[in-house]
Amino acid sequence: MTSTTINGRPLVLPDDPDALLIDVIREGGLTGTKLVCGSGVCGACTVLLDGAPVVSCLLPAQAAAGKSLTTIEGVGAAGLHPVQKAFMAHDALQCGFCTPGFVVEATAFHDSWRATKGTATPSREEIAAALSGHLCRCGAYEGIFRAVAEACSGRFDGIEPIAPRLEARDKVTGLARYTVDIHQDGQLEGVILRAHVAHARITGLDLAPARAIAGVAAVVPLLDDDNMVRFVGAPIAAVAARDRRTAL
Template sequence: MDAHVNGSLVPVPDSPATSAAAHLRDGLGLTGTKVACGTGVCGACTVLVDGSPTVSCLLPADRLAGRTVTTVEGLGGEHPVQRAFAAHDGLQCGFCTPGFVVEASVFVDTWRAEHGDTRPGREEIADALAGHLCRCGAYEGIFAAVAAACEGGFDTEPDRDPPRVDALDKVTGRARYSGDQAPPGTWEGVVVRSVLPHARVRAVRTADPATPLIDLLPPDRTVRYVGQAIAAVAAPTPEQARAAAAAVTVDYDPRPAVAEVDAARAPGAPLVHPTRAERADA
């Protein structure tokens, strides 16, 4: 089975066990497609599938067969959105930038086809990019970049360099991060996270004693929110690592928890952290 990826015909796996994001990154070396949340929430892994923005971390790689895929590398650095993001500093660390750029490229092209070189409102831009998160908080630059690209201000190369020397690498997917480096023999790590909002962890056990396990709990062995890191496991492949993490058993001693501010402030509310006096006596 083959797919057209950035203009080239390439094979794709015939099994749904591999995600499209993993195949693009590990199989084809297109590391501009970033995986952050891995649950389709943050938008960092967005690619175009038959022209439609798609979160590739949730899409099985075998679903790419016979389809046309464009990653951030496939935009070539020539799209007005890429120039605008660089010029308006619509990025900081740049990890989420490829996903923003891919999604914004479709919005800009569609907007200009329907409205000409006019500036969209903030609401229209926010709605188009609602599935994307920038943990650095570069949203003002992102809004400005998308609006300027819609107006046609970046159809040609700007006459001055962007404020960040690495901006062009980040908007084109050329920038390399630690997660993009995988020398031969590198193992995959997966974090086991709390399923309870407040509990003391009595024990953490792996199904296979040979599985490497790193304890990530604080000294008091207490978790204080759903998703807090408990431990990390590692294995030679992502599939094996995920299976090892799923097989980890956590022995919880549940503690009371509240989820609303007023309830947390009420007399007798359960304490999440030790009091100041308790910390002083410790």
């Protein structure tokens, strides 16, 4: 049995070598860490492992054994971090779904910057390089750049921010709840199998093995009558199961 500490509390890790850190975090009720791309390219699932930013959607849970794990809920747990204050004040967010990942990464950048360069203001290029692994689909980049620059310069040390959005505090602390964060008793999770090629005819689709897996409630084909897929990402079949891992 292996364990880690998450936001200062002990956590026993699953023995399953295929278990991902993102699933362990979210299944434990810390839903501020978001699963978006699942490919390590958008940064929404970023957490700190021994103080270093990592994408938890690609990291095996066992990689956290014996280490200290910090999620967005643990950032500024004793009081808002300057980065969180700056994000609130500069409206460096919109829907807020990607915000926890940005804040976690920016916090690590801020702390490293302040330790080595004091209250000097980082350039736009330096901030962009630090946040290059993150995507904001709402396009709040201007506010994000300003927030990180002013947090690093000490502008938000020891002050309470005035935020234009009422929900800003929840979004920068990971407390904002979205549809994917809500689970009801008996709820199933769905996954769609999609085409990896731009044009093809599906010559056979055997759904029986998927239906035989424990925890799978339903499997249905999504192909048109001609069994053709005409673009990358075209739906082929859908699975509903007791949890995401089983559905996958």
